Amino acid sequence: xxxxxxxxxxxxxxxxxxxxxxxxxxxxxxxxxxxxxxxxxxxxxxxxxxxxxxxxxxxxxxxxxxxxxxxxxxxxxxxxxxxxxxxxxxxxxxxxxxxxxxxxxxxxxxxxxxxxxxxxxxxxxxxxxxxxxxxxxxxxxxxxxxxxxxxxxxxxxxxxxxxxxxxxxxxxxxxxxxxxxxxxxxxxxxxxxxxxxxxxxxxxxxxxxxxxxxxxxxxxxxxxxxxxxxxxxxxxxxxxxxxxxxxxxx
Numbered sequence: 001x002x003x004x005x006x007x008x009x010x011x012x013x014x015x016x017x018x019x020x021x022x023x024x025x026x027x028x029x030x031x032x033x034x035x036x037x038x039x040x041x042x043x044x045x046x047x048x049x050x051x052x053x054x055x056x057x058x059x060x061x062x063x064x065x066x067x068x069x070x071x072x073x074x075x076x077x078x079x080x081x082x083x084x085x086x087x088x089x090x091x092x093x094x095x096x097x098x099x100x101x102x103x104x105x106x107x108x109x110x111x112x113x114x115x116x117x118x119x120x121x122x123x124x125x126x127x128x129x130x131x132x133x134x135x136x137x138x139x140x141x142x143x144x145x146x147x148x149x150x151x152x153x154x155x156x157x158x159x160x161x162x163x164x165x166x167x168x169x170x171x172x173x174x175x176x177x178x179x180x181x182x183x184x185x186x187x188x189x190x191x192x193x194x195x196x197x198x199x200x201x202x203x204x205x206x207x208x209x210x211x212x213x214x215x216x217x218x219x220x221x222x223x224x225x226x227x228x229x230x231x232x233x234x235x236x237x238x239x240x241x242x243x244x245x246x247x248x249x250x
Contacts (some may be wrong), residue, residue, distance in 0.1 A: 040125040053115075054115040057108035063108075068097045071091070071093045
């Protein structure tokens, strides 16, 4: 029977060990699940026939044993009635049935062994399939988490790039400000020096200088800084200092 020839391979298979060596566990799980599902379908299909064979051979063996016992009992009854020839017939039949019973017992035991293997394979396949399905769910969850982590890492890289760009803009802004400061300083250095004499000359146009002196003297007197004197008095004083007492007309 084909499925029974694979018994040793199925029972000896270590699915977890195979998955641990696989480069793509998720793909390997799908492939293994399909193979195990096919094996389980074959086991289920043939299990009924194997178990029916076990039942039939066991029934025939049990019937043979019953016939052996029956003929043995008939031989006893024949001897009890003094009929030895009839007893010989029953004993010959018993011996014939016992010879057949040996073969029937072997067939029954073989059928029983096949049925045991089928049940073991069925249980092993169901166990492996359930374990794989559970592990597949775990692997898929881990893959989803890994993908999410990779996205977060990529976003972190993008964030660091953005942070670097902002730092670069800060440097650019600082450099631009320094450049502006240098330009302003250079502009101040390039300005034409102010001619103070020309500026003062404007005060003396149209008698502006005298009026300004009078206003300044009045302000000093108001603030108590100096006695209020007229410009004429100041000019007279200057004449005295230079030894010229004659006032001059303006």
